[in-house]
Amino acid sequence: MNWGTPPWKIDFAAEPHPLPARADFAIVGGGFSGLAAAAWLGEVARERSVVLLEASRIGSGASGRTGGLALAEPAEGPLEGVGDVLGGYRETLERVGAAAGLELGGVYEIGRRGGRSDARIVWEDSGTLRVVKEVEGGGVDPGEILTGLARAASRSGVLLFENTRVQAVEFSSPLVVHTSAGSLAAERVLLATNAESAELSGLAECSRAKFTLAVLTEPLSAAKLADLGLGSGKGFYTADLPYLWGRPMRDDGSVMFGSGLVDLANDAELAALDVDGGVAAGLFAKLDQRVRGLHPALANVPFRLRWGGPIRFGNEWQMFFDYHPRSRHVVVLNGLGGDGVSFSVYLGRWAADVLLGRRPLPSWGKIASES
Numbered sequence: 001m002n003w004g005t006p007p008w009k010i011d012f013a014a015e016p017h018p019l020p021a022r023a024d025f026a027i028v029g030g031g032f033s034g035l036a037a038a039a040w041l042g043e044v045a046r047e048r049s050v051v052l053l054e055a056s057r058i059g060s061g062a063s064g065r066t067g068g069l070a071l072a073e074p075a076e077g078p079l080e081g082v083g084d085v086l087g088g089y090r091e092t093l094e095r096v097g098a099a100a101g102l103e104l105g106g107v108y109e110i111g112r113r114g115g116r117s118d119a120r121i122v123w124e125d126s127g128t129l130r131v132v133k134e135v136e137g138g139g140v141d142p143g144e145i146l147t148g149l150a151r152a153a154s155r156s157g158v159l160l161f162e163n164t165r166v167q168a169v170e171f172s173s174p175l176v177v178h179t180s181a182g183s184l185a186a187e188r189v190l191l192a193t194n195a196e197s198a199e200l201s202g203l204a205e206c207s208r209a210k211f212t213l214a215v216l217t218e219p220l221s222a223a224k225l226a227d228l229g230l231g232s233g234k235g236f237y238t239a240d241l242p243y244l245w246g247r248p249m250r251d252d253g254s255v256m257f258g259s260g261l262v263d264l265a266n267d268a269e270l271a272a273l274d275v276d277g278g279v280a281a282g283l284f285a286k287l288d289q290r291v292r293g294l295h296p297a298l299a300n301v302p303f304r305l306r307w308g309g310p311i312r313f314g315n316e317w318q319m320f321f322d323y324h325p326r327s328r329h330v331v332v333l334n335g336l337g338g339d340g341v342s343f344s345v346y347l348g349r350w351a352a353d354v355l356l357g358r359r360p361l362p363s364w365g366k367i368a369s370e371s
């Protein structure tokens, strides 16, 4: 597997422990969703035992490889009764002590129709892209958020296990979680495995996994960023197709751009994916060419980094937040697609509250039974 290298660092390594024989809660997946749930359980239910099981390293899935645009609404439109996602995102990170450096100063929605006449973004990309509106949100440093959440969980007594893949869950009482490092009994389980392990989560028939791509330019001068309409430091995403998103990096003026989806039939295809070859390499070549064609300031821009990461979508592009089809003691949070930066943390906390019996599931997010 070679998924390329994103520009930030995750400064956390789980301390080695023997796997306990039992835990009140087992969280599967060490991305934003699983970590937020674990850190929240550590915050509000410190007397309960919590184990987090991550197949690889913390943040090795989409969360450590994301574009990092935190937004208030998913691309598919608002979700009924979801509440204030960005407010809850910030509050959750602040409560657990993982909000360092969080600045949400707004994001440009750009489009090929109906752009603002005063807009400074004027890019050519199958039509002229201009700012359509500014929405709430902002770019976050995924490395800092992951590091903060993992440290918060660990500080509050959660036992985190890296390189520990969950192979199966026995739907007995208590549940038995079989992992590559042994088995543990758990009263409640959260499955937050995103693109991988669809069968474990009961999502094999109603969702699909993709691999999506990002590139980072070499740093641009302040004058070039201003020419591009990115002098404010705000990120952007297109409201219409072909899709494009990105953001200038706060520290050095390099600009991230992302687009493109590689279809994945199963976990083995994801594990074998190589950004330097095959379909992914072809899509990177197209993305490079597309970015260089947006504006004269980008015409010869060199690219410093290329990477990608896995995401899961519901067949109807829906998110999943439901009990597992085989047990009300197992909650599944998945299918956040390309909208998971804020939603993962917001819904991860909500999932923890569902495990604690403090809050019901939402009306949406149901998993169709695969009988």
Ligand SMILES: Cc1cc2nc3c(=O)[nH]c(=O)nc-3n(C[C@H](O)[C@H](O)[C@H](O)COP(=O)(O)OP(=O)(O)OC[C@H]3O[C@@H](n4cnc5c(N)ncnc54)[C@H](O)[C@@H]3O)c2cc1C
Pocket (backbone or CB within 6 Å): 028, 029, 030, 031, 032, 033, 034, 053, 054, 055, 056, 057, 058, 059, 060, 061, 062, 063, 064, 065, 066, 067, 068, 069, 070, 071, 164, 165, 166, 167, 192, 193, 194, 195, 196, 197, 200, 212, 213, 214, 245, 258, 307, 308, 309, 310, 311, 333, 334, 336, 337, 338, 339, 340, 341, 342, 343, 344
């Ligand atoms: C290139 C890219 C750009 C993106 N840009 C944006 C953006 O700008 N804005 C936005 O809102 N969203 C964006 N997204 C989507 C967002 O990053 C994801 O929706 C979000 O990170 C999902 O978090 P998660 O915790 O649910 O999943 P992940 O971070 O993928 O975590 C799941 C974890 O589960 C682990 N796992 C899987 N199976 C098992 C198992 N059997 N046992 C144990 N562990 C297991 C995996 O190793 C992984 O670490 C982007 C994604 C990518 C890839």
